[in-house]
Amino acid sequence: MPAARRGGSVTAVDRTDRLLTIPNVISVLRLLGVPLFLYLLLVAERDVAALVVLIVGGGTDWLDGWVARRLGQVSRFGAMLDPVADRLYILATLGAFTWREIIPWQFTVALLLRELMLTVGLALLRRAGYGPVPVHYLGKTATFLLLAAFPVLLLAVAVPGSAAWADPVGWALAWWGLGLYWVAGVFYVGQMVSLLRRGSVRT
Template identity: 50%
Template sequence: MTTSEDRIFTIPNLLSFLRLLGVPVFLWLILGPKADGWAVALLMVAGFSDWLDGKLARAWNQTSKLGRLIDPAADRLYILATLAGLVLRDIIPWWLAALVIGRDVLLLFTVPFLRRMGYGYALPVHFLGKAATANLMYAFPLLFLASHPGWYAEICAIFGWAFVIWGTGLYWWAGVLYVVQVRQLARVS
């Protein structure tokens, strides 16, 4: 029997899927023609659609298993794509990208435990993780803008680095809380 959680064709899932399709376009924009204005606009649209799909899923009772999988996947892919672009364009140091990616690598080790306990690939996203992702999504466009000459560059750099520092700290804090939660589940099982 199919439940509402098994739905695939929902507006929130469509928004998440469109966000996924934007990742290679985003990478091409920042690495090919270096059309940073368009890349930042796409990143902003992706950030807004991330907020909107969650809002609509809850408001219209269209939450689904697929949505809980592709929504955070789209977030992670945008983060990875943006980090790659920022590093390859020498806007941020490689170690910062490694720090952010390292948290996700750490969490990959929880997947076998979660699957064995019957939780699938991931636990529900924690508010702290959402706050961290939001900080990083604000930081990245600002850092791209800060890399250009213009009256806005210095203020974008200040805010961009503030958001990236807070976002990375919150990202790791959320990751540690996630590992603690997985350990607590392992003890109970």
């Protein structure tokens, strides 16, 4: 398991400084899909088209990492861009779904509080001279569940007759995703506290 250190993070995979790689292009395209999704859902109210964009965006969450490992194109830029794209997709979807009343505001607040907690923790790490802690499999699993839940919840709204099965399936995925998101968040906070204590002992 890789561990963070002063000035950056140690990883088990050799990374390059290349920017123009296939996985990075996939991640950038996923980012470009965010404003398109928001336009289709909130402005044009083309729910089915927005659903397609959301499915493609969620599906490429694992694709860029798989391609990077398969082609040996793991890069520092890609390692930074991938979680940013994930968070942006989740936050954009949360905001749009809350506005359309597809999900309740309480669910959105619960996810935003977790993001705020980690943002504060990362700021403290940077101030102490540490890079971000490595992504844990629980965090990746939670992200996968949320990115799977959102299209199903939108399907229940966009396609008549699908709500009977799509709504309970979507919410089952969403609640599991939220729970694991917080479990992973607590795990990350534990790692951060351990690093900060280690740094205070050294100084």
